[in-house]
Amino acid sequence: MRTPQPPQPPQQIPRDTSQLARDAWATATSDPITPEPSFVPQQPTPAQDATRLRCVALEKSYRKGDLVIPVLRGVDLEVASGEFLSVSGQSGSGKSTLLHVLGLLDAPSVGEVHCDGRRIDNLTETQRDELRNRNFGFIFQSYHLLPELTLLENVVAPLAIRYSTFHWWRRRKAIHDQANEIIEKVGLGHRIKHRPSELSGGEMQRAAIARALIGQPRVLLADEPTGNLDSATGQEIMAVLASLNEVQQLTIIMVTHDERIACQAHRIVRLSEGRVETVNQAA
Amino acid sequence: MYKLQLCLRYLRTRWIALASIISVMLGVATMVVVNSVMAGFATEMRERIHGILADIVVETHTLDGDPDAAARMQEIQEVAGNYVEAMTATVEVYGMISFKYRGQVITRPVTLIGIDPETKGAVSPLVTNLTSFTSGRRMGLALEDDVGIGCRVAGVLAGSPADAGGIHAGDRITGCNGTAIQDTKELASQLKNTVDRKTIDLDINRDGQPLALKLPVPLPSWNLTADAREHRRAIVELERRRLEWNQPQTVVPAGGTRPTPQLTPHPTPPDLNTPPTSQPSPLTPPPSFETIPPPSRDLAAPDVPDIDPSDPLRSRVYLGAGLIEFPIEDKKTGEIRIERMVLAGEDVRITTVSAGRPPEPRHFTATVVDVFKSGMSEYDSNLVFCNIEELQQTRGMVDPITGDRAVTSIQVKLKNFEDAETVVKRLRAAFPAHIYSVRTWQQKQGPLLAAVELETGILNILLFLIIAVAGFGILAIFYMIVVEKTRDIGILKALGASRRGIMSIFLGYGLALGVVGSGVGVLLGLVFVHYINQIENGITWLLGRKVFDETIYYFPEIPTAVNPLTVGWIALGAIGIAILASILPARRAAKLHPVQALRYE
Numbered sequence: 001m002r003t004p005q006p007p008q009p010p011q012q013i014p015r016d017t018s019q020l021a022r023d024a025w026a027t028a029t030s031d032p033i034t035p036e037p038s039f040v041p042q043q044p045t046p047a048q049d050a051t052r053l054r055c056v057a058l059e060k061s062y063r064k065g066d067l068v069i070p071v072l073r074g075v076d077l078e079v080a081s082g083e084f085l086s087v088s089g090q091s092g093s094g095k096s097t098l099l100h101v102l103g104l105l106d107a108p109s110v111g112e113v114h115c116d117g118r119r120i121d122n123l124t125e126t127q128r129d130e131l132r133n134r135n136f137g138f139i140f141q142s143y144h145l146l147p148e149l150t151l152l153e154n155v156v157a158p159l160a161i162r163y164s165t166f167h168w169w170r171r172r173k174a175i176h177d178q179a180n181e182i183i184e185k186v187g188l189g190h191r192i193k194h195r196p197s198e199l200s201g202g203e204m205q206r207a208a209i210a211r212a213l214i215g216q217p218r219v220l221l222a223d224e225p226t227g228n229l230d231s232a233t234g235q236e237i238m239a240v241l242a243s244l245n246e247v248q249q250l251t252i253i254m255v256t257h258d259e260r261i262a263c264q265a266h267r268i269v270r271l272s273e274g275r276v277e278t279v280n281q282a283a
Numbered sequence: 284m285y286k287l288q289l290c291l292r293y294l295r296t297r298w299i300a301l302a303s304i305i306s307v308m309l310g311v312a313t314m315v316v317v318n319s320v321m322a323g324f325a326t327e328m329r330e331r332i333h334g335i336l337a338d339i340v341v342e343t344h345t346l347d348g349d350p351d352a353a354a355r356m357q358e359i360q361e362v363a364g365n366y367v368e369a370m371t372a373t374v375e376v377y378g379m380i381s382f383k384y385r386g387q388v389i390t391r392p393v394t395l396i397g398i399d400p401e402t403k404g405a406v407s408p409l410v411t412n413l414t415s416f417t418s419g420r421r422m423g424l425a426l427e428d429d430v431g432i433g434c435r436v437a438g439v440l441a442g443s444p445a446d447a448g449g450i451h452a453g454d455r456i457t458g459c460n461g462t463a464i465q466d467t468k469e470l471a472s473q474l475k476n477t478v479d480r481k482t483i484d485l486d487i488n489r490d491g492q493p494l495a496l497k498l499p500v501p502l503p504s505w506n507l508t509a510d511a512r513e514h515r516r517a518i519v520e521l522e523r524r525r526l527e528w529n530q531p532q533t534v535v536p537a538g539g540t541r542p543t544p545q546l547t548p549h550p551t552p553p554d555l556n557t558p559p560t561s562q563p564s565p566l567t568p569p570p571s572f573e574t575i576p577p578p579s580r581d582l583a584a585p586d587v588p589d590i591d592p593s594d595p596l597r598s599r600v601y602l603g604a605g606l607i608e609f610p611i612e613d614k615k616t617g618e619i620r621i622e623r624m625v626l627a628g629e630d631v632r633i634t635t636v637s638a639g640r641p642p643e644p645r646h647f648t649a650t651v652v653d654v655f656k657s658g659m660s661e662y663d664s665n666l667v668f669c670n671i672e673e674l675q676q677t678r679g680m681v682d683p684i685t686g687d688r689a690v691t692s693i694q695v696k697l698k699n700f701e702d703a704e705t706v707v708k709r710l711r712a713a714f715p716a717h718i719y720s721v722r723t724w725q726q727k728q729g730p731l732l733a734a735v736e737l738e739t740g741i742l743n744i745l746l747f748l749i750i751a752v753a754g755f756g757i758l759a760i761f762y763m764i765v766v767e768k769t770r771d772i773g774i775l776k777a778l779g780a781s782r783r784g785i786m787s788i789f790l791g792y793g794l795a796l797g798v799v800g801s802g803v804g805v806l807l808g809l810v811f812v813h814y815i816n817q818i819e820n821g822i823t824w825l826l827g828r829k830v831f832d833e834t835i836y837y838f839p840e841i842p843t844a845v846n847p848l849t850v851g852w853i854a855l856g857a858i859g860i861a862i863l864a865s866i867l868p869a870r871r872a873a874k875l876h877p878v879q880a881l882r883y884e
Binding site for chain 2: 097100103104125126129130131132133134138140144145146147148149157158160161162165186190211215
């Protein structure tokens with residue numbers, strides 16, 4: 001298990017690209033992650049430390065022909081850094097939509113989303129793509145692994161998206177080492193060459209977790225991660241998530257309709273008809 | 284990075300895409316093959332046309348011709364002397380030939396061309412079109428095909444160029460001008476390509492020992508070959524016997540009784556319906572090989588009393604093969620052989636018009652010296668070459684006072700054909716257009732060449748439509764793949780892939796399909812072109828009938844010419860179409876909303 005990362009000093013962001021390239025070269029051997037573009041929220045200052053993700057008066061509605069169907073009707077939410085939050089509610093209460101809007105997969109109709117003190121919902125599409133890649137890790141109910149790729153290739157996909165072919169080739173060893181480490185951590189070391197169709201549900205979900213982690217995200221967004229699993233396997237997955245939260249201080253937002261699963265988070269937000277019903281401190 | 288990885292992975296795992304690759308591949312291969320064959324035919328045809336015509340032809344509009352050929356040639360020399368390599372004067376006029384074949388009289392319309400073989404041979408390849416040369420007879424060679432051995436020398440005429448060159452009877456010819464040959468047919472086509480060469484290089488196998496011998500390319504002449512002379516002698520002899528046999532029947536003796544016909548030496552009348560066999564068995568060289576007539580016989584010399592009846596007439600012709608040949612299918616074996624109605628050494632009757640007003644029909648009898656086969660059926664079934672002196676005499680083109688001989692056209696060979704435009708321009712300025720027309724061979728055959736080019740163009744458009752159809756196939760298949768991959772696209776977007784990235788996956792996929800399809804297609808096409816004759820043989824064997832009949836096309840094998848530029852354009856075009864076809868599906872994929880794509884089941 002990895003030790004929690006010590007808080008890093010605020011990084012000087014190189015403005016011109018040549019500097020960026022030099023830094024990329026310098027960091028290539030030690031850390032496969034390139035310096036982040038300026039629009040990515042910076043490492044939190046102590047003042048911001050409390051709040052990692054915040055949404056204000058979030059509304060989201062879909063159009064169906066002439067009908068406007070509201071899904072979220074004004075959601076205010078703050079997620080602290082290192083918090084494990086679960087969002088529960090009945091089907092159609094808007095919990096998945098909330099997760100999508102927070103993860104920039106969808107844009108809110110009204111309201112704002114802030115991450116580390118910066119508004120992120122009004123960024124350009126390219127910037128939001130980049131942010132999804134670097135800032136968020138997604139876990140889905142039905143795993144959503146790419147069927148053509150092996151487990152290892154699936155796990156490294158976020159980095160494959162992040163880097164150009166040239167950079168990828170220069171760092172492939174570092175990336176593969178990192179991927180192998182993470183895969184070992186989720187207990188799939190013996191399955192590296194397998195296709196998703198050859199894995200069990202629990203293994204697929206663990207592969208999905210490994211994929212979500214490889215990009216070293218700030219926030220892990222899990223949409224019903226145990227929904228397709230039996231309770232024992234679901235519990236294993238929850239154990240993995242809990243340990244990530246505890247050991248790595250990873251911020252996790254998990255959507256679930258299962259009360260027993262929801263209880264394992266620090267805090268439970270219950271949604272009903274697009275509004276926050278109650279906020280419970282979990283036992 | 285993922286773009287490359289994914290489109291390569293899709294290429295490997297989506298078998299349905301193979302269908303579009305195959306359609307692109309077949310389209311490209313077809314285009315490559317058709318273009319190569321068309322180019323091969325066109326090149327061959329141009330060579331053949333060029334071989335009969337000269338680089339530049341100066342013609343008079345009237346058939347009466349220009350009264351002073353020498354002066355005109357002098358003028359050409361003055362105007363464009365440093366471009367000109369050789370010139371020859373010819374008389375071209377319409378005519379008719381008729382000859383007897385199995386009791387019928389066959390008449391054909393022809394274009395009669397009076398030439399001087401020596402100067403004509405300098406202007407355009409003449410001797411290589413003559414069958415006596417391509418069969419080896421002109422050099423004194425009797426060749427035959429020996430099963431399993433190849434082209435064998437059955438006999439060599441004593442004193443002939445072949446004899447002087449050191450060829451012995453029994454030698455096997457394995458190569459000609461550096462190309463290996465298998466049989467007499469291949470040797471003939473090699474000899475036909477001996478254009479602009481002074482010598483023929485022969486590779487010979489004598490009792491297992493390889494030898495390299497050289498033969499001079501013979502000059503075209505109006506002399507009969509030994510075979511033709513032998514054939515002529517046989518005909519004359521047959522005619523004499525027929526007359527002898529008929530004699531007693533026509534003369535009724537005084538006694539009123541008809542005497543029994545003389546049974547010896549000819550108990551039966553000679554079969555008049557069958558011409559005597561012309562080609563003596565190559566295994567036994569005819570005795571006349573030893574008695575070759577003096578080669579330079581003055582044509583204009585007055586007949587001497589002790590004339591050899593087998594001597595050719597003063598008027599002599601080369602007949603186009605198409606005028607006197609037709610294919611016959613053997614009912615028993617199904618084999619097609621060529622029937623010749625007239626052979627070298629026989630006489631034909633020629634009718635033409637006189638010069639002067641009004642034109643009157645003129646007849647003369649001429650001895651067939653040789654048969655020429657250029658491969659252009661337009662020429663081979665139309666042209667009769669005749670000695671220019673006799674034609675001028677017959678048509679009254681010789682000035683009785685000055686002795687000047689009129690000609691209708693002057694053919695010019697240039698040192699470098701690229702100067703043709705300049706020379707034509709100069710000649711047009713020098714020769715009044717209402718009397719002369721000055722054209723290059725290409726301009727003279729303009730419609731034919733243009734037709735071939737048009738044909739190639741239309742064929743290319745039609746074939747490119749095949750690839751376009753393949754493009755629509757790609758479009759449909761890609762749409763399907765995009766729909767199938769909707770969820771994966773959503774996943775990629777959730778992982779941070781941009782619109783452009785998603786689009787380039789599918790564009791790259793299209794590019795990969797195009798590259799693979801056209802690459803394999805080009806390869807397939809080139810292999811097909813390379814082995815086209817073997818493939819043709821295979822199909823012939825399979826179907827039991829000839830696909831490519833050389834008796835129709837006069838090609839020993841299918842000519843091909845691969846133009847790398849054309850092949851490149853075809854491949855590029857196919858790749859372009861594949862990319863174009865993938866734009867729409869790629870845009871659709873890029874526009875998918877990530878959440879909706881993720882929910883897609």
